[in-house]
Amino acid sequence: MATGRIFSGVQPTGNLHLGNYLGAIRNFVALQHDYECIYCVVDMHAITVWQDPAELKTATREVAAAYLAAGIEPKTSIIFNQSQVSAHAELAWIFNCVARMGWLNRMTQFKEKAGKHRENASVGLFVYPNLMAADILAYKATHVPVGDDQRQHLELCRDIAIKFNFDYKTECFPVTEPLIMGAATRVMSLRDGTSKMSKSDPSDNSRINITDDADTIAKKIRRAKTDPHPLPESVEGLAERPEAHNLMGIYAALSDQTREDVVSAFAGAQFSAFKQQLADLAVEKLAPIAAEMRRLMDAPDHVDAVLADGADRAAALAAPILAEVKDIVGFLRR
Structure with missing residues (x-):
């Protein structure tokens, strides 16, 4: 029996990669039961x-196909795209009026994405965390699986829930808890172990795309940047060796082991031998998902039907919560 309600999402901005799979999608599958x-x-x-x-x-x-190919059950879980459920936008406006400018000014992701062109960034990019809070609280989600880079946004979601409840003297919203999962919550570039694996990196060799075939996966891992030393004999030995x-x-995440287990198994080995085993493991785990994704992308009507059904079910959950919020705020309703 479910012990709470999970909400999470992935942006559809192309080139889903290993970091998206290990940091998010695989965890979604594990949580659904x-x-x-x-x-x-x-x-x-x-x-x-x-x-x-x-x-x-x-x-x-493509993101919906990745969810399905990875093993998310569309009848057990709800899969939909955000723009089909208007409650997200409506609640986001209310949260724009609850969140404070100072809170948003402290968001490091906005500073990173806007860079030196802050004045030219969209207003949407600035208030992105308020929409994320609406995504979560439109369903009164109790838990959100997050990567390290999303912790700050979830903290803001919690602040918005607390302030809304305080301002309106209500207990409407839960204070959502984070779920940090797995050995690879932050997967780094194959070309630079100090930079996060990213779909926007100009080098395709910096990442393993979920749609890569077996030969491409193996080739990218064999070419991954390493240092000249044998693998360490303790986890502490990894501290100054980002690659x-x-x-x-x-390897730990794909094999459902801890880093300690992996270090123990490969202590003193050469990178070449380790990378061959990592390539074999990655192909075993990822190639079937890639093949199923390609099959689903050739059947867009099926994917669209899953999203439409999910949107109907999501809207039915959000509607009474949004109605409750509107009553609390003082909006007249039909």
């Missing part, structure tokens, strides 16, 4: 930076 799960393709978040409309539609289907730390973390 212990929680009531709502998994969103957050297309409204995607347009905080301009997207080509045709590519956005394709990328939205070793990253590759051993990926």
Whole structure:
């Protein structure tokens, strides 16, 4: 029996990669039998930076296909795209009026994404965390699986819930708890162990795309940057070796082991032998998902039907919560 309600989502901005799988999608699969799960393709978040409309539609289907190929059950969980459920946008506006400018000014992700061009960034990019809070609280989700880079946004969601409850003297919203899971919550680039694996990196060799075939996966791992030393004999030995730390973390996550287990198994080995075993493991785990994704992308009507059904079910859950919020705020309703 479910012990709470999960909400999480992935942006449809193309090139889903190993970091998305290990940091998010695989965990979604593991959680679906212990929680009531709502998994969103957050297309409204995607347009905080301009997207080509045709590519956005394709990328939205690709994320949904990845959910399905990885093993998320569309009848057990809810799979939908954000823009099909208007409660997200309506609640986000209310939260725009609850969140404080000072809170948003402290968001490190906005500073990183806007960079030196802050004045030219979209308003949507600035208030992105308020929409994320609305995504979660439109369903009164009790838990959110998050990577390290999303902790700050979840803390802001918690602040918004607390302030809303305080301002309106209510206990409407739960204070959502984070779920940090797995050995590879932050997967780094195969070309630079100090940089996060990213779909925007110009080098395709920096990442393993979920849609890569077996030969491509193996080739990228064999070419991954390493240092000249044998693998360490203790976890402490990984501290100043970012590439070793990253590759051993990926192996640990794919094999459902701890980093300590992996270090013990490969202590003193050469990178070449380790990378061959990592390549074999990655192909074993990822190639079937890639093949199923390609099959699903060739059947867009099926994917669209899953998203439409999920949107209907998500809207039915959000509607009474949004009605409750409107009553609390003082909006007249039909």
